[in-house]
Structures are given as structure tokens and as C-alpha cells.
Amino acid sequence: MKKRKPIIAERIVKLEEADRNWDIKFWKRAGVKARFSAAWQMLDEFYKIRGKNGIKRRLQRSVQNIEQI
Numbered sequence: 001m002k003k004r005k006p007i008i009a010e011r012i013v014k015l016e017e018a019d020r021n022w023d024i025k026f027w028k029r030a031g032v033k034a035r036f037s038a039a040w041q042m043l044d045e046f047y048k049i050r051g052k053n054g055i056k057r058r059l060q061r062s063v064q065n066i067e068q069i
Contacts, residue, residue, distance in 0.1 A: 007034070
């Protein structure tokens with residue numbers, strides 16, 4: 001499998017000018033795998049901060065359907 005080149009992007013704006021449009025475009029461009037990987041990494045960091053390194057993580061099983069909006 002070909003390794004993807006990392007996406008590096010930044011934006012500097014005044015706080016009152018900041019909106020979510022840039023973030024939404026960034027994550028759409030990054031793709032599904034990158035979004036899932038980032039979410040999984042945040043979950044891992046959350047558990048490490050809480051001192052729960054040995055917990056086996058898994059997705060919530062109550063989700064029945066995922067749709068892109």
C-alpha cells in the first residue's frame with residue numbers, strides 16, 4: 001500500500017473572524033481514514049491522561065447506520 005504524504009496546513013486569523021468552514025474543508029480533504037485515525041489518536045491520548053493505558057478500546061456498538069451529510 002502506498003503511504004500518503006502528510007497534509008500540513010495552517011491558518012492565522014483573528015478570533016472574531018474564525019469560523020468552522022476552514023476546518024470542515026481541511027477534514028474533508030484529509031479523507032475518511034485520516035479522520036478516523038485522528039479520532040482514534042485523541043481517544044488513546046484521553047485514556048493515557050486518565051492513566052488507563054491497558055484498556056482495550058472499541059467502537060460503540062449501538063450505532064446502526066452512518067450517513068454522510
